[in-house]
Amino acid sequence: MMMRGASADAYAATSAALTGAGDAGTVGRDLFGVADLLRAEPALRRVATDASIESEAKAGLFREVLAGKVSELALAAVVVAVSQRWTASRDLADALERLGVVSVVQSSGGEAGRLEDELFAFGQVVQDNPPLRDALSDPARSREDKSRLLGDLLGDKVLPATVALVQQSLSGSYRTVGVALADYQKVASEVRGQGVATVRVARPLSDADRQRLADALSRSYEREIHINVVVDPDVLGGIRVEIGDDVIDGTVSSRLDEARRRLAG
Structure with a gap:
């Protein structure tokens, strides 16, 4: 999810409102519920993102709609969110869902x-x-x-x-x-401040090999890298690493494909 312009500032302001004490898991699920509500109720979503309506009026409406249905911290964040200016109306629900994900992740400690x-x-x-x-x-x-x-x-x-x-x-x-x-x-x-690498191999990596690879990637990218291992017999041997837009392909299948292309050329 990429927030641009006013929505990026609105997302930051809403995120800052979630710094209080509370059950992160409950807050996350509450934010999911509000995001779902906004998507299901176009009229409510339009009111929430209408810049011509006073922030106090929108905040009062959502306090009334959500009172007793969500946690105080989640309600406080929603009130901040509807008081902001959003580039597109859909951005509000997307932002609340994303912040819900962050809260649920934090609840896992x-x-x-x-x-x-x-x-x-x-x-x-x-x-x-x-x-x-x-x-x-x-x-x-x-x-x-x-x-x-x-x-x-x-x-x-x-x-x-x-x-x-x-x-x-x-x-x-x-x-x-x-x-x-x-x-x-x-x-x-x-x-967690990490990157994610998807690693494709022909056979499962041992714990030691997995740790060595994670350490090497972490040094290269100057941050911790979380590894997802996909066992794919089609790679034949070697290893393929995908981190964002970066691809490091050292598989036997890729070398064979390259050899075929050279022969065909």
Whole structure:
């Protein structure tokens, strides 16, 4: 999510309002709920982002609508948010969702690394399971039905923060559940001040090899790098590393492809 112009300033102001004490997990889920409400109610969204309406009036409206339904800290952040000027009306809901993700990540405390791994792992499950992917993208199935499906799959096997983010991936604010989970993992890494590398190998890495690779990438990028390992037999051997727009391809398959291109040329 890229906020530009006035929306970037509004996002920063809303984020600053979340510095008080509170249950970060509850605050995050509350912000998800408000973001969902704004997307579902265009009239309310238009009022919230209408620069011609006095900030005090908008703040009063949202205090009335949300009183007793969300935590005090979440309400305070929403009041700040609707008092800001937004470049596009959709930016308000997007910003609240993003801040909700940040809050949920913070609620995982020292287990944020595990949270990242679980988000990535479940994203791979969705990607590699066409029936599940189709069920989650089926417009004929209600969000509640999809939520129950995910609840049955996850159970108590993962962190509460993982469950909250996987459930939020059903909101429809992203093109697919997989795209949402990938973005949430990036947010989790940003909260921890890390980068994310997707590493493709033919066989699983040992713990020692994984740590050596993480250390080498961290030195190169001058910050900690969280590694997602994808075992892909098509790479044949070697390793392919993707960090943002950077690609380091040392796989056997890429070298064979290069050799074929040279022969064909």
